[in-house]
Amino acid sequence: METPSIVDTLIQNITTDQELLKDADAKITQAKEEKATVADRLKGYRKEAEVFLKYANEEQKKQIEALGFDTSETKGSLNDVATRAFNIIMDARDHTLTNDELYTIYAGSHKNPKEALNYTAFNIKCRPLFNSQRLLRKKAAEGLTSREDIISLNGTPIKKEDAKGETEEVKETPEIKDDAKQVKKKEPVKTIALKKGTLAKDKNNDTTATKK
Helix, strand or coil, rough: CCCCCCCHHHHHHHHHHHHHHEEEEHHHHHHHHHHHHHHHHHHHHHHHHHHHHHCHHHHHHHHHHHHHHHCCCCCHCCCHHHHHHHHHHHCCHHEEEEEEEEEEHHCCCCEEEEECCHHHHHHCCCCCHHHCCCCECCCCCCCHHHHHHEEEEECCCCCCCCCCCCCCCCCHHHHHHHHHHHCCCCCCCCCCCCCCCCHHHHHHCCCCCCCC
């Protein structure tokens, strides 16, 4: 068997290390992608912490701080209109309202109706809630106005309306149950017996017959 030359050994080493480098680069790329995915999730958690911090007790706030989140960040940066709108959604059933319902409740929350903004100005003031993803907006079907948009708390699924037309189960009463077991007897068919020759006689006496 021929002994490999120094040049052949060098070529083999270079080839092997090039393959190892490709594998290492692939692992680094995969690791970066995984890191970016995790980092994005952590950003999402930070936004959620900002949203729900108002409802956390002192112990929960300490735990959040221990995880490296700044609990001093509150909704204080939001304008008064956006804060009112957010609180309305938090108090709503399933944390979901149409945009029209949200505005109507907002307008009605003012003792002096003149203090409430009009619909357009209200939506402009609420933009920070959607920009920060505290609230989500599901656009209405084509042809409908923005008043029919569905506004919901981020992280809360938008539930569809319950299906209508459900039938109520009817329980069988003892009387109905017993009646159901009984076999309905058929009444005998009543027949009228005609005497022989009666039909012919009737025909002869028929006054409606046409005389020739």
